[in-house]
Amino acid sequence: NAGVTQTPKFRVLKTGQSMTLLCAQDMNHEYMYWYRQDPGMGLRLIHYSVGEGTTAKGEVPDGYNVSRLKKQNFLLGLESAAPSQTSVYFCASSRQGGTQYFGPGTRLTVL
């Protein structure tokens, strides 16, 4: 099992560009999450999904959109990147209330 995978691992964008981060899990988990990690801020939830076709906002959703068209995939989109979105992005999946399994992270720099 690959667990949770994320693509890409690194990306540099210019302000105003768009991109999509892909998260995939092979553990048949219902719940999937996108977090961002910034120095001194810990992990902050951007959006999450409790099942295929469902999404919900987390703590810091502004500037991001998500989609969960397939149970195993959770996509995070940045429509118009801003320097404030420079961060490390982690995807995670879990059963309801259970242990979260994290992907390796995507380091995004917005110039």
Add this chain to the structure above:
Amino acid sequence: ILNVEQSPQSLHVQEGDSTNFTCSFPSSNFYALHWYRWETAKSPEALFVMTLNGDEKKKGRISATLNTKEGYSYLYIKGSQPEDSATYLCATPTGNQFYFGTGTSLTVIP
């Protein structure tokens, strides 16, 4: 937004020392408390999931206790080794969301 706090923010100990740190969380509507270990350049990995007041969990030299009535959990590391150097995160779920503390960064000096 749930306020999950961890202390201290960072800790430096000598190899062989035992150490502990704290996670505080709101005691109302408690469901579970998770501990994760996060090594530099890697992703967080689960250590423990604790649900009952008075729970104690152990994994090798690492153990944790839980007090849901007063809203805290302690993580203990006995005889710290350099490979224990990492950030230790706690998190608690509320509804469908998880709220993480900012972590305790542990450095074990050989």
